[in-house]
Amino acid sequence: MPRLFVALEISRDAALRLSMLKGGLPCARWIDQENYHITLRFIGDVDARFADEAVAALDRIEAPAFEVQLAGLDAFGSRKPHSIYAGVSPNPALEALQGDVDRALRRIGLAPDPKKFTPHVTLARLRQPKSEEVARYLSGRGDFRSEPFRASRFVLFSSKDSVGGGPYLVEEAFELMPERGASSGGGTIRESIAAAWR
Incomplete structure (x- = not known):
């Protein structure tokens, strides 16, 4: 069963700059560049009916x-x-969009998210880290800043990986624009999720 979440994609230029921050931290398991994203709302493991309702x-x-x-590096x-x-x-x-996404999903039965929304891009997961090593890594890169990029859509991602970190698949994309029409398409989730479950 795929695990679903809603996110913003990262531009290629920003992702390339982020990828250059890899290294210098032995305890880190680095996220692949193609899997960088800003999570708007985690959905979790759901059945096909709920996935269709979410779309x-x-x-x-x-x-x-x-x-x-993107600006600054830190650790959770x-x-x-x-x-x-x-x-x-x-x-x-971004805050307004996240609120819209959260309300839309709660209206169809998704439980409230207990965590406060903190927009971020995860770069690495840490295994048995030493606090001083993490502090040293962050102090040398805390002034990171990307060039601004345009978020023109948000997406529904799926992942089969229970550990986290990808690979992630785009199941649906939803365009962002002032003159957005009533529909951006939404009929392929059944086929894509059905294929993922086979």
């Missing part, structure tokens, strides 16, 4: 495209760091 709910969201800029897990991530500059349009 229909997400397809009704109308929101404008906007600029995104203060006393025992477990992952390294790139942050996102404050962005009201």
Whole structure:
């Protein structure tokens, strides 16, 4: 059963810059460049009926495209760091889109997310890290900043990997634009998820 989540994709230029931050941390398991993303809402393991309902709910969201800029590196897990991530500059349009996505999915029965939304791109997961090594890595790269890039769509990703980190597959894409029509397509989720389950 695929695991679903909603996210923004990262531009190629930003992903390339992020990939250049790899190395210098022995405890890190680095995320592949093609799997970088900004999670908007985790859905989890669901059946095909709920997946179809999720696509229909997400397809009704109308929101404008906007600029995104990545800024700064940090770690999740203060006393025992477990992952390294790139942050996102404050962005009201991103916050608004995330709220729309969250409300749309809760309306069809998804449980509220207990975690506060912290937009980020996960770069590495850490195995038995030494806090001083993580601090040293971050101190040398904390001024990271990408060029702004345009978020013109958000996507529904799936993953079969229970560990995390990819590979991720785009199941559906939802265009962001002021004049967005009533439908951006949403009829292929049955086929793609059915294929993933076979």
